[in-house]
Amino acid sequence: MRSVSFTLNGKPTRLKVDETRALLWVLRDDLGLTGTKFGCGQAVCGACTVLVDNEAVRSCATAVGDVEGKQVLTIEGLARDGRLHPIQDAFVKHAAFQCGYCTPGMILGAYALLLKNPKATRAAIIKGMDQHLCRCGAHVRIIQAVETAATAMKGGAR
Amino acid sequence: MIPDDDRRDEDDELVVDGPARFPVDRRDFIKLTSTGLLVLFAVEPATALQERERLPTGRQGYPADFNAYLHVGADGRVTCLVGKVELGQGVMTSLPQLLAEELDVPLASVGIVMGDTDLCPWDGGTFGSLSIRQFGPVLRQAAAEARAVLLQLASERLQVPLERLGVKAGTISDTTDAARKVTYAQLTEGKRIERRLEAKPALKAVSSFTVAGRSAARRDALEKVTGKAKYAGDIVPPGGALHARILRPPAHGATLAQVGTSAAEAVPGVRVVRDGDMIAVLHEHRDEAEKALSLVKAQFTRNDPPVDDKTIFDHLVKTAAPGRTVAEGGSLAEGERLVSRLIESTYLDSYVAHAPMEPHAAVAAVESGKVTVWAGTQTPFPLKSQVEQALHLPPEKVRVITPYVGGGFGGKSASRQGVEAARLAMLTGRPVRVVFSREEEFFYDTFRPAAVVKIRSGIDAAKGIALWDYLVYCAGERGAAHFYNIPNHRTLSSGGWSGGGPSPHPFAIGPWRAPGANTNAFARESQIDIMAAGAGVDPVEFRRKNLTDPRMLRVLETAAGKFGWVPKAAPSGRGVGVACGIDAGTYVCLMAEVAVDKSTGQVQVKRVTCAQEMGVVVNPDGALQQIEGSITMGLGYALSEEVHFKGGELLDRNFDTYELPRFSQVPRIDAVLVDAPDIPAAGGGEPAIVPMGAVVANAIFDAVGARLYRMAMTPARVKEALARG
Numbered sequence: 001m002r003s004v005s006f007t008l009n010g011k012p013t014r015l016k017v018d019e020t021r022a023l024l025w026v027l028r029d030d031l032g033l034t035g036t037k038f039g040c041g042q043a044v045c046g047a048c049t050v051l052v053d054n055e056a057v058r059s060c061a062t063a064v065g066d067v068e069g070k071q072v073l074t075i076e077g078l079a080r081d082g083r084l085h086p087i088q089d090a091f092v093k094h095a096a097f098q099c100g101y102c103t104p105g106m107i108l109g110a111y112a113l114l115l116k117n118p119k120a121t122r123a124a125i126i127k128g129m130d131q132h133l134c135r136c137g138a139h140v141r142i143i144q145a146v147e148t149a150a151t152a153m154k155g156g157a158r
Numbered sequence: 159m160i161p162d163d164d165r166r167d168e169d170d171e172l173v174v175d176g177p178a179r180f181p182v183d184r185r186d187f188i189k190l191t192s193t194g195l196l197v198l199f200a201v202e203p204a205t206a207l208q209e210r211e212r213l214p215t216g217r218q219g220y221p222a223d224f225n226a227y228l229h230v231g232a233d234g235r236v237t238c239l240v241g242k243v244e245l246g247q248g249v250m251t252s253l254p255q256l257l258a259e260e261l262d263v264p265l266a267s268v269g270i271v272m273g274d275t276d277l278c279p280w281d282g283g284t285f286g287s288l289s290i291r292q293f294g295p296v297l298r299q300a301a302a303e304a305r306a307v308l309l310q311l312a313s314e315r316l317q318v319p320l321e322r323l324g325v326k327a328g329t330i331s332d333t334t335d336a337a338r339k340v341t342y343a344q345l346t347e348g349k350r351i352e353r354r355l356e357a358k359p360a361l362k363a364v365s366s367f368t369v370a371g372r373s374a375a376r377r378d379a380l381e382k383v384t385g386k387a388k389y390a391g392d393i394v395p396p397g398g399a400l401h402a403r404i405l406r407p408p409a410h411g412a413t414l415a416q417v418g419t420s421a422a423e424a425v426p427g428v429r430v431v432r433d434g435d436m437i438a439v440l441h442e443h444r445d446e447a448e449k450a451l452s453l454v455k456a457q458f459t460r461n462d463p464p465v466d467d468k469t470i471f472d473h474l475v476k477t478a479a480p481g482r483t484v485a486e487g488g489s490l491a492e493g494e495r496l497v498s499r500l501i502e503s504t505y506l507d508s509y510v511a512h513a514p515m516e517p518h519a520a521v522a523a524v525e526s527g528k529v530t531v532w533a534g535t536q537t538p539f540p541l542k543s544q545v546e547q548a549l550h551l552p553p554e555k556v557r558v559i560t561p562y563v564g565g566g567f568g569g570k571s572a573s574r575q576g577v578e579a580a581r582l583a584m585l586t587g588r589p590v591r592v593v594f595s596r597e598e599e600f601f602y603d604t605f606r607p608a609a610v611v612k613i614r615s616g617i618d619a620a621k622g623i624a625l626w627d628y629l630v631y632c633a634g635e636r637g638a639a640h641f642y643n644i645p646n647h648r649t650l651s652s653g654g655w656s657g658g659g660p661s662p663h664p665f666a667i668g669p670w671r672a673p674g675a676n677t678n679a680f681a682r683e684s685q686i687d688i689m690a691a692g693a694g695v696d697p698v699e700f701r702r703k704n705l706t707d708p709r710m711l712r713v714l715e716t717a718a719g720k721f722g723w724v725p726k727a728a729p730s731g732r733g734v735g736v737a738c739g740i741d742a743g744t745y746v747c748l749m750a751e752v753a754v755d756k757s758t759g760q761v762q763v764k765r766v767t768c769a770q771e772m773g774v775v776v777n778p779d780g781a782l783q784q785i786e787g788s789i790t791m792g793l794g795y796a797l798s799e800e801v802h803f804k805g806g807e808l809l810d811r812n813f814d815t816y817e818l819p820r821f822s823q824v825p826r827i828d829a830v831l832v833d834a835p836d837i838p839a840a841g842g843g844e845p846a847i848v849p850m851g852a853v854v855a856n857a858i859f860d861a862v863g864a865r866l867y868r869m870a871m872t873p874a875r876v877k878e879a880l881a882r883g
Contacts, residue, residue, distance in 0.1 A: 018446075025444045029401070034392035035385020037564075038444075039515050040596040044813045047515055075385030088383040092375075095783055099246030100382030101516040101564030107383060126821045133813060135515050135565050136246050137790025138783070139824040 006067045008033075009077025019065025023057075024048045026064045027074060035075035035104045039133070046132035049105035049112075050074050056112035075104035078111065086152040087111055087145070096145035098136035106132050110146045120150055194346040195230040195307060197300045197353045198279075227279060228257065228300045230308070234328060234343035236261060236268045238297065241281020241539055242289050243273035244378065245566040247843050248780040249289045251377045255776055256294050259370040260301035260362060262325040263342065270377075273538045273560030283537035283571055285669060287742035287841025290776055294839050295361075302359040311345045364774050364835045373779035378562065388561045390534040391519035391593040399521050399589035400429070401444040402582050403451040405437040406598060410665040410806030411461040421453040430454075431585050438582055440590065448595075462805025463664045470608050470664075471506050474653070477662040478631050481650030485639040493625030493646030497616030500625070501688055504612050505681035506868040507633065507851075508800030509605040509663075510670060511816060516564020517599040522579035523589035530557045533576035536566045541573045545580045556580075567791070568669035572604050597811040604668025605801055609633035611681035621693045623686075623704050630678060632662065637675030637741055637848060640682055642704045664806050671788070672844035675741045676795060676851060680869060683737035683852030687728065687859065696725035697736050697856065709771055710738060713747040713832055716769035720830050721749040728860040733764075735857030737849035742841025744772040745832075748789070748849045750825070752857040756880060759873030761797055761858060765826040768846050773837035785829040785846040792850025793819040800870045 005014045008031070017026060027033045027050070036059055039047030043058035050059045051073040052066075078085045084092070087107050097103040106129070113120060113128040120128065125146045134142065227239040238257050244250040254268040271277050273284075305325065312330040313320045316338050324333045331339035364371065381387035393399075407414070414437075419430045422439050428450040429440045439454065441447035465473045494500065520533040529549065535541050538558040545556045563570060575592045582590040594602070610631040618624040626647035630638050634654035640647065653662065654674075661667070670676075690700035698718055705711055717723070717736070726732070733752045740746075749767045754760070766789050775781050798817035802809040810816040829846075855866045864879035 021443065021445050028392075029443050032394065033385075034388070034394075037389075037516070038391065038593060039517070040813055042596070042812050042814060045515065045596075079384055084380075084383065091383045092379040095376050095379065095779060097246075097379075097382050098248070098783060098787055099514070099516065099565040100378060100387050100562060101389060101514070103382050104385045129821045131820075133515065133818050133820070135513055135567070135791065135818060137787035137819070137824075139790055139819070139821050140786055140827050141783070143821065143824075 002065075004064055004068050006069060007071045009072070009074060015064070017064055020063050022060055023050070023062040023064045023067060023072070024059035027059060033074050033076050037101055037104060039102070039105075044131075045102070046109055047102050047105045049108045049132070051108055051112055054112065054115050056109050073108070075108060078107065085111070087114070087149040090145040090149040090152065091142075094141045094145040094148065096141040097138050102132065102134045106134065106142055110149065114146070114150055114153060118150065118153065120146070122147060193232050193348060193350050195304055195349075195351045195353070197228040197304045228297070228304055230261075230304055230342055230346050232343055232347040234267055234341065236263055237271060238268065239271045239278045240293070241273060241278045242293060243284045243536060243538065243560045243563055245284060245536065245563045245570070247289070247784060248376060248777065249284075251374055252290060252777040252780055253294070253297060254377070255370045255374050256290075256298050257301050259367055260298045261305050263328040265369055265374060267328065274557070275538055275542045275559075276557045280539050283540060284566070285536055285568060285571055287744075287843040287845070290839050291743060291841045294776065298361050299358055302361055303353060306359055307351060307353060308342055308345055312340050315340055315345065370776045371774070371778070374777050376780075382562075389516055389519065389564050390521060390532045390561055391516070391591065393521045393532040393561060395521060395523040395530075395589040397589060398442070399523070399591040400440040400442060400586065401447045402438045402440045402579070402590050402592050403447040404578060404592070405439075405451065405454055405456055406601060407458050408807060409458075409460055409462055411463065412458040412806065413461065414456060415459045416457040418455040421455070422450040425450040425453065429586065431582060433581060433585055436578065436581065440582070440586065444593070460806070462807065464805065465664055466804045467508065467800070467802045471610050474608060474632050474662050475610055478652040481629050481652040484635050484649040484651050486648040487644075488646035490625065490627055490646055490648055493616070493627075496618040496624040496646075498619070499692065500614060500616045501685070501692065502612075502614045503681075503685055503688065503867060504610065505684065507609045507611075507677040507680060508870060509608045509667070509803070510795050510799050511600055511603050511605055511801055511810070512567045512569025512670060513599070513603070513813075513816065513818060514565030514567060514569060517594040517596060518570065518573065518575040518602070519591075519593040520573070520576040520579040521589060521591045522576070522583035524583050524587065528555045528557065529580050529583065530559065531576045531580050532559045532561055533573055533579075534563045534570060535560055535573040535576060536563065536568070536570040537573060541576045544573070544577050548577045548581055549584055567671045568673065569603055571669060572602070572666070574602060596813070600801075600808055600811045600816065602666070604666045606670030606673070606676070606795075607632045607663060607667040609674075609677045611677065613681060613685045615685055615689060617689050617693055621695060621700070621703065623689060628682070630674075630681070633677035634674035636673055637678040637739060641707055641710055641740055642686070642701075643706055644704070664803065665808070671791065672741050672848050675739065675844070675848045676792070679737065679739045679848045680851035680855065683739070683849060684855050684865070684867070687735070687852075687856045688865065691728045691859070694727045696727055698723055699725050701736070701738065709745045710740070710747075713745045713769040713771050714738060716830055716832050717747040717749050717767050720769060720828055721767035723749060728856070729863035730860055733857050733861030735853045735855070735860055737852035737856055739845065739848035741845040741848045742843070744770060744840040744842065744845040746770045746845045746849060748846070748853040750853045750857045752854060752861055754858055754861045754876065756862060759876035759880070761854065761871060761873075761876060762823070763793060763797075763825040763854060763857075765828065766853070768827070768829040769832055770829065770846060771832035771834050771837075772840045772842050772845070773834050774839040775831055776839060778831055781831055781842045782829050784842045786827050788844065788846035789827055789850060790819055790824055792847040793823060793825070793854075795869060796851045796854040796871060797823070798870050798872065
């Protein structure tokens with residue numbers, strides 16, 4: 001057990017925790033942020049994706065100790081001041097989900113992608129999202145939503 | 159696709175809260191229904207019976223009781239309470255559309271409560287593309303009944319004869335004097351009116367629809383894009399819940415011989431529970447419970463059946479019961495006489511997993527002797543019965559609540575996790591959370607059964623199909639009967655997937671999105687193409703020639719137009735294919751274009767066109783979502799998905815080896831809904847997945863002249879087929 005400090009959705013957070021525990025379960029069990037989903041436990045489905053210092057990581061395979069001093073963003077922190085982020089808006093507009101379970105990971109994966117490559121082409125979006133699984137088959141709409149979001153953000157991801 | 163003005167009710171107030179699913183607890187419900195108009199209604203016995211036949215054995219059928227409520231409140235809100243659940247298929251959006259339409263109220267004033275066994279009346283489960291097809295009409299009747307009651311009340315209050323009254327947006331007015339009006343809310347205020355729907359009131363003409371038949375924004379959107387949507391594993395009961403990880407055998411059929419739990423018990427904060435066959439390790443944190451479970455020393459005695467993923471097909475055929483006749487006509491002997499060349503084929507289909515992104519999850523809590531289970535399930539009411547049985551509790555002591563379900567596809571008709579959570583909550587006296595690991599999810603999945611189809615068929619001198627002798631093993635009868643004009647034919651089904659004698663399968667099998675129909679369509683539509691190619695006839699032209707069903711012809715022509723089908727006998731080298739199907743009352747035709755890499759055997763599906771006729775469409779964009787989802791999901795069973803196993807041991811237990819379709823594999827999808835306002839609403843959740851295997855197989859043949867007889871059509875099997883020539 002040690003104290004781990006990081007910034008969570010813009011707020012300083014300090015926890016006394018076994019630092020080897022998975023970030024996913026600390027977020028869900030200790031911090032009550034259940035928007036981050038458990039899907040596979042082996043970093044092969046993308047449902048648990050969060051951003052750490054603007055990089056998409058699989059929180060099921062990230063030790064909480066590894067985010068010491070870093071910025072962590074979960075789906076709960078993406079909409080600000082009651083306004084949806086353009087990616088969330090685009091997912092709503094295109095109905096780019098069905099069951100919604102992979103959606104938080106998809107949205108954060110897309111966000112990390114657009115932060116790196118704000119003018120991502122369709123091909124780049126497909127390549128960038130390829131490690132995210134969706135069983136309902138919302139893929140075509142997810143691609144459209146990310147394209148729409150990229151345009152709405154006018155090449156400047158916030 | 160969604161009209162702009164309909165896109166979102168909440169456009170101006172982007173509050174990060176979704177539309178409420180009200181009410182949320184029993185107290186609210188009693189308050190809700192203490193005044194107002196309550197209509198109780200039942201699903202028709204005839205259709206209920208059909209549903210019952212499709213249930214795995216041991217489940218109860220529909221009671222003669224009423225099984226849904228519609229409530230018009232004094233606050234103007236309309237609430238529908240249904241036992242169906244939202245799996246992503248969109249019924250929490252489309253059912254309120256039907257209700258708003260028939261009752262003449264704004265869509266935004268309609269709420270829906272789903273899958274709560276204390277609040278909602280009994281329902282067998284959400285499966286079979288039945289919610290709109292079977293439940294929709296009775297919901298409309300209930301709304302029509304409510305509207306009739308309200309009109310009667312208005313007539314009395316306004317002293318205006320019924321025929322002079324009109325309704326708009328929940329307000330009834332005199333058509334000759336608009337100032338004389340009264341709202342539904344005013345009419346129900348301070349009253350409690352209860353009606354049981356027994357007669358069938360007249361329904362609105364589909365042509366007059368203004369709410370149904372137009373795309374409506376999904377009601378779950380805001381919650382799902384903000385992470386606020388709650389799934390079973392997200393529920394935190396008062397006081398929190400302990401995570402339970404349960405000891406599982408290494409293979410199906412294995413029994414526990416020896417177990418040592420002392421190392422696990424030594425972990426701080428861990429509690430080990432043993433109850434009969436169940437050994438569970440509980441901890442406040444999931445990962446601590448996981449670690450402790452790995453310290454449990456267990457020895458199992460294996461009892462594997464002598465089959466694996468290669469020998470299973472021989473095993474299925476050898477152990478099969480005699481075939482049952484599904485359809486027949488003419489004489490097979492006469493057919494054989496007419497046919498110049500008999501084509502005999504055997505088609506094989508592997509076990510396939512449901513693999514929803516949300517693994518089975520449940521949280522159970524006990525309060526004053528009553529167990530509440532929040533479960534990710536397609537069958538809340540059957541789960542409630544299972545919990546009652548497992549815990550020897552009377553019905554009033556068990557409640558199942560179904561939050562959002564993260565995908566089902568048939569796999570969440572089985573809900574053992576709910577029973578396990580309930581047992582552990584009772585044993586520990588603490589709320590308990592059971593969330594399957596992905597490995598457990600695969601292990602306990604009720605797979606789509608491996609199956610075999612044998613067909614003997616042939617054409618006569620006029621290139622008409624003269625003989626069709628069809629035998630399906632283990633996939634069942636759904637979609638087994640052909641829909642072509644064949645004078646001499648017989649369809650037999652042996653060992654349907656849902657029971658009848660001892661199971662030939664080494665593990666559990668169950669309904670998988672359009673159970674059996676995928677297997678049957680793969681075999682039938684491949685065989686049709688083989689005959690077309692043999693006759694040197696374009697496969698669309700061949701179907702046209704051998705079909706008279708106008709609904710099928712219409713989807714075939716529509717797809718051909720949209721796809722830009724240019725007639726040519728296969729193999730043409732272009733890589734185009736066609737396949738048709740009927741499922742859940744819906745007609746569907748798919749056309750696909752593929753590219754085959756001959757050196758690697760890799761198949762890339764470039765585009766798929768779908769023409770679907772499903773009768774009246776309630777939410778067109780919702781229907782398109784289901785079509786796109788079906789085509790994408792179908793890509794998996796066609797190309798990459800199959801469960802590898804040896805005896806009772808599964809070799810695929812996560813997505814590293816079990817390959818779901820990915821973004822890079824998804825084709826362009828062009829879907830067309832064929833207008834059919836005179837045909838009652840048919841099913842939408844499953845039909846388009848049915849022809850996916852065949853359309854890909856037929857397009858591969860057209861591309862490279864190699865015929866695939868086995869799914870999944872993996873690169874290795876494509877290369878094998880190429881080598882066979």
